[in-house]
Amino acid sequence: MSKRVMLMVDSHLFGWERGFMKKKLVLILTVFLFSVFALSGVNNAQSTEASNEQVKMETKSIDDADYIISSIEDLISLVDHYKDTREIANEKVARILNVHLTSVNIYAENGETEKMAKHLASFQQLLDYYQQEELISENAFGVLKTGAKYLVEGKTVKGFTVAAQEATFTLNGTEREVWTYNGEIPGTEIRVTEDDIIRVHLVNELPAPVTIHWHGVPVPNQMDGVPGVTQNAVQPGETFTYEFIADTPGTYWYHSHQHSAFQVDKGLFGSIIVEEKDAEYDKDYTLIMDDWIGDKELYDKVLGGNYPTVETPVEAWDTFTINGETNDQIEPLDVQDGDLVKLRFINVGNYDYTLRFSGTEFKITHTDGQPINKPETFTNKSLLTSPGQRYDVEFIYDENQDIVIERMADMWLTDNTVIEFESVGSGDNRNQQEQTIKDDSVEPIDILDYGQYKKGKFTDIKQFDKEYRSDLGMKEDGSMTINGSVYPEEYEPIWVNEGDIVKLTLTNDTPLPHPMHLHGHFFEIISRNGEDLEGSPITRDTILVMPDTEYEIAFEADNPGNWMYHCHKLQHAMKGMSTMVRYEDYELPFTPDAGNIIE
Ligand SMILES: [Cu+2]
The missing domain is CATH 2.60.40.420 (Cupredoxins -  blue copper proteins)
Incomplete structure (x- = not known):
């Protein structure tokens, strides 16, 4: 295996996490697991089969995550781990938590589902109590609570720690100061399987506020990582935990959305891959393409601070x-x-x-x-x-x-x-x-004339609930506009209601192509210059709008919140080519502070 491939699959783990993973690997390989299938009370023969399958699956991807919770045993070993790291205050608290978990295991084995559910509920109540009494760290509380919650539904939780850190990066034979996720360019690849729960604990060790935006992943609005819009930027020394279900397989990436024209350029990005359950490839490589300021002096001047x-x-x-x-x-x-x-x-x-x-x-x-x-x-x-x-x-x-x-x-x-x-x-x-x-x-x-024709999701829609235009333009002072407006001063949101089928018509009156990205939704491209697509329906989250070309795209408003919709040439977004899709009745669940710079 070449060096770079190693880099791609080798997660950054803190020392204690690496040691812990080794312990856990042994545990998973040697201990018989009462799988989540056993929890739902199926007979023994079936559950043994399911457990074996799970062992195989976990060993394949175990190095990718800091922790994986797919069984009660995993929760028990995590409680022990947090006792060792003193994130659980003392022996007694850990023992009481594990007494309940052990009971859950025994009742699951005997098929006593009622008693099992009762003890799992007690475990969750205990966690709440210990959190109030400050006998458990916020992070340990979140991990165990999430694990217990999703175990009942038969889901696997994969946890990652992502530290925003300064690092040195060698480019053209000279060293550059970069900002990274987990010390690497690109940041740690987050690779999970369809329907896994992803839980990412962001720790900001940088001298500036950051976030993580999950580009393309249809996450709940509060997890979208846009400072001032979906959360407050994570200040130096602070943490934030992102949690969502990876229910749509695909190739995605993540990056900071704080001051993104600057922070993404300086290295704050990585890939997030959601594998299909029945993926059949012999080799699967992620190739992240980027451009850098080659000249060191200029780099230091532009990106050094x-x-x-x-x-x-x-x-x-x-x-x-x-x-x-x-x-x-x-x-x-x-x-x-x-x-x-x-x-x-x-x-x-x-x-x-x-x-x-x-x-x-x-x-x-x-x-x-x-x-x-x-x-x-x-x-x-x-x-x-x-x-x-x-x-x-x-x-x-x-x-x-x-x-x-x-x-x-x-x-x-x-x-x-x-x-x-x-x-x-x-x-x-x-x-x-x-x-x-x-x-x-x-x-x-021509990607808009590729693949075999079939009807798209919106092919037969005669009447859209909402229709908006996005005319991309440029002002004499160099600012970039949508419908003549510069974000954020002059912008008009695209207002929608949940359930609306929305059509956007995009034109481009500038000499440059603009990749327009909509957060939180996939859209289908329905026409170009008035012509319907003759190949496959094309579904995406970022459409390249060529000069003097008109496109119609459509999406279903199925994810309430406030969603950025902007050019992904981030310098253009910074110059104003940005707006928002907003749901009429959505109430902001946080109070924006003064530390947020969206673009
Ligand atoms: Cu642009």
Whole structure:
């Protein structure tokens, strides 16, 4: 396994957590688990089978999370752990909690569901009491309470600690000060399985406030991580816990939404992957694409402090990276002949990147994590990706073919970047950059005419409940506008009610393409320049709006709250190209303070 692949799967864990995981791994492998299926009272033969399945599943992904709760045994070992770390005040409190959990286990085994439920309820009441008496830390309380709550429903809770930290990052041979999640660029990959409960404990060790926004994941509004809109920014030294159900599989990413044009550029991003339960890939790689200010002096001037202080010419971002590495530093991906390879491309940068695929047959299977209907194969074609967007691409690795995937050179990012493959055990057949076919006649893929036609969710809707326009523009002073308005001073929200089917018409009167991102909802693209889509329905959360082109998109207002809707070229959002979709009767569940900078 290459170094970079290790980096991608190796979560940052604090020392005590790593030790704890080892202990827990042994526990899970050796102790018979009364699975959550046993809790619902099915017969013994079935529950044994289910338990075995669960052991297999947990060992596969156990290194990814700080803790996993999928059984009463897991809760018991967590209580012991919090006793050791003194997050539970004393032996007695831990013992009483575990007496109840042990009883739950015994009653579950005997099929006495009523008594079992009673003891689990007592356990939760005890937690409330100990929290009031300050005999348990806030974090330990939250972890155990969540675990108990979801265990009854047969769900697995996966917990991650994400520390926003300063770090040093080497780029073009020089060291840069960066801000990171867990000390790495990109931040720790959060990888879970469909229907898992994700619980992320954010610890802010930076000298500036931060948040985590879960780009594309349809989370409840309070978990969306937008400072001043869904929560107050997490101040230095403070913590915040995000918790949501990962019920929509796909490729997503996370980033700070505080002062995001600055903080995302400085490194505060990572990927979040929700695997399908029946995923069938031999290899599955996440490729996070970004651009950096290559010149160290300029980098230090622009990004060295806690806030941006200088205007920067656009051509300064001239260094392209994949998973934080530049061209020749990028480790080849491990593959074997015949592997079905899935690549998850995520554009977290400032520019649109063009990818070229050649040498074998490829398929684009997902846009922004959402499936494309019966995608056709292609070769030697290019794909335009824009900030905030994701594309999943699939192919079968054939060591006899010269497979080339590259980011094509363009205006400021003048070098092309080649993704290499290394086939283990079959000699040196790693493809070389020199082999890149110099072919300028690469046909671009039109993602709005790709895959097989079928009716979309909104195809037959004749009358929309709400219709709004988003005319993207630019003022003479350089500010960027939606319907002539600069956010936040002049903006008009898009008002909706829960249950509305909403149509937005987007136009672009600027010379630049704008990737418009809607939080909390997926939308379907229903037409371009008045023409309905002829290929697969395209569902996404970020649409690239080309100059002089009109698009209609539609979404169902099914997630109450206040949701940002903005250009994901974050410099444009900062200059005003931003607005909000707001639900009429939504009451803000917090009081915004003065420390929030949304864009
Ligand atoms: Cu824009």
